[in-house]
Amino acid sequence: MSNTDTANDEPEKTNINIRVTEAFLEDIDATWREEGYNSRSEFIRESLRDAVRHPDLSRESWKEIAAVEHARRTGESESFSRDEIVGTDE
Template sequence: MSSDGNSGSDGEMEKINVRVPRALLTQIDEVWEQRGYANKSEFIRYALRDAVTLQHSSLRKHSSTSPKAVNSGSKARRSHTRM
């Protein structure tokens, strides 16, 4: 990771490298501008933020579930959704 001089609403930005399947990148390229994002990075930031927010609210909803069960469930989802 490297620091990026740009500051967003969340503070200082960090630059990361992510590998994605070519087909997914093609889909991202087709929709980011159509949906009104300034650039591909902004689109991906919002998608990541939504994923984290969704996961966080799901965990709060099931707070009586043991941490072990929550972790094993998220691992199962990750392996299922990989391309």
């Protein structure tokens, strides 16, 4: 087995360095904790994946998605079943 093989066949990860202001880092840390991520790295990876997978979404679209997702996770929004949204013939 090579050094790049892992127990669950995940691709090898590479570290990157970015510079952000202390204030922005505080916002990032507050956000990942509030949103239930396990770590800052997990939150940043998912944010980057979303930006790469959906480059056509505007910054405003991302803000709206984030607000709705936050409301859903914190219980501040009303939940609906699929049948309530789509409707049923019953």
